[in-house]
Structures are given as C-alpha cells and as structure tokens.
Amino acid sequence: MLFNSIQFIAFFPIVVLLYFAVPKRVRYLWLLAASYFFYMCWNAKYAVLLLYSTAVTYFSGLLIDRCDKKNWSQRRKKFFVALSFILNLSLLFLFKYFNFAVENINFVLAKCNLEVITPQFDFLLPVGISFYIFQALSYTMDVYRKEIYVERNFLKYALFVSFFPQLVAGPIERSKNLLKQISTDNAFSYENFRRGLLIMLWGYFQKIVVADRIGILVDTVYGNVGNYAGGYYLLASILFAVQIYCDFSGYSLIAAGAAKVMGFQLMENFNCPYFATSVAEFWRRWHISLTSWFRDYLYIPLGGSRKGTVRKYLNVMIVFLVSGLWHGAQWTYIVWGGLNGFFQVTGNVLAPVRDKAGKLLNIKENSFGCRVFRTVTTFALVDVTWIFFRAASIHDALHMLKSILTVPNPWIFIDNSIYELGLSQKQFHLMIFSLAVLFAADWLKQKKVNLLEKVLEQDLWCRWTVYLAGILFVLIFGIWGNAYDAQAFVYFQF
Structure with missing residues (x-):
C-alpha cells in the first residue's frame, strides 16, 4: 500500500478516525x-x-x-x-x-x-x-x-x-x-491535524510532481547507457540527485505528516542537504536517521575519533562501506559508499591546506562567493557518487563519467533533443518550474524561514487559498498512472 495510492487515501482517514474514537487505553x-x-x-x-x-x-x-x-x-x-x-x-x-x-x-x-x-x-x-x-x-x-x-x-x-x-x-x-x-x-488537536496535512501535501508535491516527473527522463538515460553521450549523462545524473532527494524526502514528509495528524512527532530526516558546503556536512543533513544510527551504533563503538587520526579515518571508511552495503547487495552501492567515505576523509585531511590557502589569498570563508563555490563543489562530488548509486553496473557508471568528461555536447540544451528523453517540452518546462519552487523552499528553510508557520499565521481566506492551490497543483500536475507500482518509492528496495 503506497502512500500515493487510492488504497492509502482510503486507509488513512479510517485509521485516524477510529484512533481518536476508541478508548485511549486501547x-x-x-x-x-x-x-x-x-x-x-x-x-x-x-x-x-x-x-x-x-x-x-x-x-x-x-x-x-x-x-x-x-x-x-x-x-x-x-x-x-x-x-x-x-x-x-x-x-x-x-x-x-x-x-x-x-x-x-x-x-x-x-x-x-x-x-x-x-x-x-x-x-x-x-x-x-x-x-x-x-x-x-x-x-x-x-x-x-x-x-x-x-x-x-x-x-x-x-x-x-x-x-x-x-x-x-x-x-x-x-x-x-x-x-x-x-x-x-494523544488527544485530537486541530493544530496537529492541519500541520500534519500540510506536511503531507508538501511531501506529495516532492514525490508526485517532482520526483516522478524527473524519474521518466532519468530512467530513459540510465536504462540505455551506451546510446547517449556526455551532456545527456550530465543532465540525467544531476536530475537523479534531485529525484532521489525528492523521492525519499517526500516519503519522510508524508510519514511525518501522517504521524503528526495522530499526535506523534517523528525525527527530521532531511535538512536541505544540497546546501551543504562539504561532504561531511552533506551527511549531517541527508538521511539523518540512518547517519545518526551508524554514528551511535557503529562509528562510536569502533572508537570514533578517540583513538587517533588514522583510526578515525579508518572508522569513517568502514561506516560508509557498511552504509553502501546496507543500501543494497551490489558492488555499485559499495563503490558509492566508498567514494563518499573517501571524499569525506580527503576533505578532512585537506582542510588545513584549504584554510592556509584561503588566508594567503585573503578569501573570506563566509563570503557569498566562497559559500556558493563550496556548495557547488560539494554537489559535484556527491553527484559523482550518485552515478554509481543509480547505474546498473560499475562499467556503466565509468562509461558515463568518461563520456561526461570527454564528450560534453552542450548543444543538446538548445537543439530540442532533450525533449526526446520521455518528457515533452511542456512537461520539461513544468519540471523546471517545480524545481524552482523546490529550490526556493529549501533556500528559505536554509535561511531559517519557516514556511509552514508563515502559511498558518495568515488569515482564513489566504490560508485556504494556499491549501486549495497546493492540492489542485498536485492533483493536476502530478504524475499519475502506471508509475505507481511496488518500486514507486526508490528506498522501498532497501
């Protein structure tokens, strides 16, 4: 029973209604x-x-x-x-x-x-x-x-x-x-009820409008490695990074919202990960529940950072290799985990060199330009690892990376060939618009602006305008149909 299915839409209200109707003790x-x-x-x-x-x-x-x-x-x-x-x-x-x-x-x-x-x-x-x-x-x-x-x-x-x-x-x-x-x-709370439903709505937007639409293009390219060249692979790899974020974050938000309606508070699982300025920071923002699990029950028992620098970095590599294996029994996942560990260790090792170079060149670490550079660099490194995560084999991943570096073919972005990857021009533009909405929301969250509170503090007419607009947008522009099978949420396979 998928969250984005008719069965769940019928199941959830019944569960909530009876939960508050039956005696508290049962x-x-x-x-x-x-x-x-x-x-x-x-x-x-x-x-x-x-x-x-x-x-x-x-x-x-x-x-x-x-x-x-x-x-x-x-x-x-x-x-x-x-x-x-x-x-x-x-x-x-x-x-x-x-x-x-x-x-x-x-x-x-x-x-x-x-x-x-x-x-x-x-x-x-x-x-x-x-x-x-x-x-x-x-x-x-x-x-x-x-x-x-x-x-x-x-x-x-x-x-x-x-x-x-x-x-x-x-x-x-x-x-x-x-x-x-x-x-x-848990007594019924109208505040929990409306907050929970709004959180679920944002999760459905991420999943049905953004992730599932991107997935059509990504599946086309990754499913036919060898038939495309560098620019296509670059586009697909960047979009997959967004797809897996919206797919998994969307699920986590729907879960958190559903729990909130009944008065339960689940932990935050994502915190604007693509605004991270280092791979280490990315992993403090991505799949937080799993990352903290490995920290508390594997990294710290192994000695954490208490037994010297070499042992610390070895422990980091062990954690990421195990994390890769946790995601799936394939070498692509193990390589993905190993690369994440390698990038994090390398970043820590080179941090003193980077700091000295910054002082020598009089670069202000907190300046806008420096933050943008580090954010883009971090995204690029993470995106390389996502290629291995999504590719069917290590061979396919290496082929894609080689093609990205040697056959850039940027003209695909101006000759309309990108509209032959499963999304029409209209659908592609709708995807871009949805990505802009997603980016704006995450940017505001990064700036400590709570959009949920901003909506809830408006007057009745304004609130309901936002509610209805959001619902209609998801219903009209969501990807519905045969995409909803047992694999609809990427992380179900793990």
Whole structure:
C-alpha cells in the first residue's frame, strides 16, 4: 500500500478516525492492527519476519534488563546484545545478501578453475526489512546502555517496531523518541491535524510532481547507457540527485505528516542537504536517521575519533562501506559508499591546506562567493557518487563519467533533443518550474524561514487559498498512472 495510492487515501482517514474514537487505553492496539494490515498489503507472509525481529529484540531487552537487576556479569549482558544482533542480521543476510555472497564466491572459484554449485535463495526482498531491523536493534543497544527503560508491554513494543507511517522506508526511529510517545494519550488537536496535512501535501508535491516527473527522463538515460553521450549523462545524473532527494524526502514528509495528524512527532530526516558546503556536512543533513544510527551504533563503538587520526579515518571508511552495503547487495552501492567515505576523509585531511590557502589569498570563508563555490563543489562530488548509486553496473557508471568528461555536447540544451528523453517540452518546462519552487523552499528553510508557520499565521481566506492551490497543483500536475507500482518509492528496495 503506497502512500500515493487510492488504497492509502482510503486507509488513512479510517485509521485516524477510529484512533481518536476508541478508548485511549486501547488506541495502541488499534494502531498495531492497522500497522500490520498496512504491512501485510505488500506480502502477508512476510509479516512473520517483522514479528520475528520484534520478538527477538523484545526478549533480548528483557534479558539485558534482568542482567542488571540480578547483577549478572557484563559478559552475559553483552552475550544477549550479540545474540540479538546475530539473529536479526542473519535474517537480513539471508534475504538481502545471501545470493550476492554466493555469486561472488562462485566468481572467485571460477577464476581458480574450480566449479562449485552453491544454492540460491529465491525469495523477494521483504519491503522495509533493513529499516525495521535497524530500528529494533537500536532498542537493544539503548537498553544495554541504560539510555531507556525496558518496555515490558510486548504489544506496545511491537507498535514501536511496526508503526505504519515510517515502517517501510523510515525515518529509522529511536525508542527514546517514538516508544515513549506510544504510551502517551494523544488527544485530537486541530493544530496537529492541519500541520500534519500540510506536511503531507508538501511531501506529495516532492514525490508526485517532482520526483516522478524527473524519474521518466532519468530512467530513459540510465536504462540505455551506451546510446547517449556526455551532456545527456550530465543532465540525467544531476536530475537523479534531485529525484532521489525528492523521492525519499517526500516519503519522510508524508510519514511525518501522517504521524503528526495522530499526535506523534517523528525525527527530521532531511535538512536541505544540497546546501551543504562539504561532504561531511552533506551527511549531517541527508538521511539523518540512518547517519545518526551508524554514528551511535557503529562509528562510536569502533572508537570514533578517540583513538587517533588514522583510526578515525579508518572508522569513517568502514561506516560508509557498511552504509553502501546496507543500501543494497551490489558492488555499485559499495563503490558509492566508498567514494563518499573517501571524499569525506580527503576533505578532512585537506582542510588545513584549504584554510592556509584561503588566508594567503585573503578569501573570506563566509563570503557569498566562497559559500556558493563550496556548495557547488560539494554537489559535484556527491553527484559523482550518485552515478554509481543509480547505474546498473560499475562499467556503466565509468562509461558515463568518461563520456561526461570527454564528450560534453552542450548543444543538446538548445537543439530540442532533450525533449526526446520521455518528457515533452511542456512537461520539461513544468519540471523546471517545480524545481524552482523546490529550490526556493529549501533556500528559505536554509535561511531559517519557516514556511509552514508563515502559511498558518495568515488569515482564513489566504490560508485556504494556499491549501486549495497546493492540492489542485498536485492533483493536476502530478504524475499519475502506471508509475505507481511496488518500486514507486526508490528506498522501498532497501
């Protein structure tokens, strides 16, 4: 059940209406039932995996808490943490990485003139498995670190893991934020209601108007690598950077808005990432819930920056390589992660040189020109990594990069050939207009201007004019039709 489907448009009001209609003491039970129904609409049998991960981390939390109360050894406590991670990550490995591992083992064996037939695991990847397993594991770690009290109500904990707005594509919530809200009696609030719906509307704009329209052009080029030249690849790579941002940010906004309507506050997942002035800053703004997860549960346990500069940079590379693997069982994702890590490490290493050069040349770091230069440079580096992320193979990505550098063919922007990439001239111009709206909104947010508050503080007629204009714009100019299948949101595949 996609957020941008008729089914969800019917499902969501029913859930909200009954959530506030049933007695407060059983509201979490209604949300739990609705969340499992939501997930089972994808594939009912995979709800067993969701329940499995929930049960493993729930009982692990109880055992870890028991270790503290019984003064059992730290070693036993760590054993239960390790057991929770092993049982969950084994499930993730089986469904997501087993075939990838087998293929690479067979490749190595073939190079050694050895033929070994190893089994293939022929099952579809369960939707959202990487998200809900990471969310459940964060609970295990938080209980171990005594950052939260153990949750003894299994059904409330099950709702924390399966909360439908953010179940299949995040944000990856923390127990200290979402779990405690589940036990809160949320009274209906008109403020939450209208704010939530406006947040959802902006998410739908990003997804249906911007991302899905861009996706038509991007799919045309990336699906036919070899049939185009540099300028086309440059355009497609830049637009894909915007597409994946609007696709994923749009989902996160719809999730946050849906939760807000019911009185829940989800964490912010994106903060104008393409206004970052370094790759490190980009990753503090992009997919914040995943980045902070890796920081808290991988980077810091590895030693973070506490064990010297070399170890710090090694830890950064490990985190990004694992992040690439988290996104998918393909070498393109691993290269994408490795490049992001390399650019961040290189940026940190060269920072003193850059600062000295700036002082020597009397360049003001906070000047407008300097900020623009660093923002554009950062976007260019990130865009290079996105080429590997989107390309079907490393070979295709390298071909595109080579063609961009050697065959610029800028005339495609003036000879109308860009209108042969799946979007008519009218649709292309509408895309440009939508991008301008998106850029303006992010620029204002970057300048600490809260557009939501600006709209809500207007008088009744002005507010409703904005509401209706936004709804009509999405309905009229959104991309509707056969694009809405199980792959409609890019991050569903992770």
